[in-house]
Amino acid sequence: MPTLTAEKKLTQLQKLFSQMDRALIAYSGGVDSTLVAKIAYDVLGDRALAVTAVSPSLLPEELIDAEEQAAEIGIKQELVETQEMDNPDYTSNPVNRCYFCKSELHDTLKPLAIARGYGYVVDGVNADDLHDYRPGIQAAKERGARSPLAELGVSKLEVREISRLLRLKWWDKPAQPCLSSRFPYGEEITIAKLQRVGRAEVYLRKLGYQNLRVRSQEDTAKIELPPNKIKQFVQNIDLPELVAKFQELGFLYVTLDLEGYRSGKLNQVLEIKN
Numbered sequence: 001m002p003t004l005t006a007e008k009k010l011t012q013l014q015k016l017f018s019q020m021d022r023a024l025i026a027y028s029g030g031v032d033s034t035l036v037a038k039i040a041y042d043v044l045g046d047r048a049l050a051v052t053a054v055s056p057s058l059l060p061e062e063l064i065d066a067e068e069q070a071a072e073i074g075i076k077q078e079l080v081e082t083q084e085m086d087n088p089d090y091t092s093n094p095v096n097r098c099y100f101c102k103s104e105l106h107d108t109l110k111p112l113a114i115a116r117g118y119g120y121v122v123d124g125v126n127a128d129d130l131h132d133y134r135p136g137i138q139a140a141k142e143r144g145a146r147s148p149l150a151e152l153g154v155s156k157l158e159v160r161e162i163s164r165l166l167r168l169k170w171w172d173k174p175a176q177p178c179l180s181s182r183f184p185y186g187e188e189i190t191i192a193k194l195q196r197v198g199r200a201e202v203y204l205r206k207l208g209y210q211n212l213r214v215r216s217q218e219d220t221a222k223i224e225l226p227p228n229k230i231k232q233f234v235q236n237i238d239l240p241e242l243v244a245k246f247q248e249l250g251f252l253y254v255t256l257d258l259e260g261y262r263s264g265k266l267n268q269v270l271e272i273k274n
Contacts, residue, residue, distance in 0.1 A: 006161035010039070012152050013162075017043040024118040025050045026109055026145065027077065028058075029066025031173045032156075033124030034073070035163050036148060040122070041075035049118065050077045053105050056085055056191045057178040059198045069170060082108055085191060095135075095185045101178065102136030106143040121145045128156045132263075174211040175263060182216050196250045197221070203245055207237065213261055219252040227260035 163171035
């Protein structure tokens, strides 16, 4: 059952959008931006527009999900292509890579919003994101974007509670950040590498493992699963077949992270350096 806090914050979000005339939502199809799109559409109707950025760092399957969810909500959706792969500041994969990604995104969305008469560009950043290393948040702020969830202190858990309250069937959808987050800082990002890691994750999801990551370092794939799924995985998966599939995709070595999946794990190198 949703908490009173979830109900209260839903009301606050609805009030926030009622103060906007027209809003363009940076919509990835993740649970956060989908909730924002849903509330925006419920309040603003056709004065809300969901815009999805298409690039090699977005899995085709994720784009399909985003389109299906937007259609179910009822909100109008448009696709735009972003060119972050043309920027060496992005592809060289520095620790602030996300800054250049979000700069490209909002440098695309802001002129579109102005041209179409949308007074606000809003995203799905939530309150928990503010406590992680997310340089992309600064890029969005510099370009005038608003983050309703973060502004009202809505946590990731509350995002799911509110989504469930609104009977959104994807309320428990696993987080799916861009594929570039699978690579250690400093390793160059290429389209081929993005496709390789993306196909590997799709393969594992088809085997029934939804909440996972395939981290990539040069020619090595490291599979991250929730700790309580590791034993089952080792016992039930045809390991030689899995290795053969990953090698077919272009990896030479396949490993399993015994610590298990943890969001933002690659940022721990920043913690160590500090």
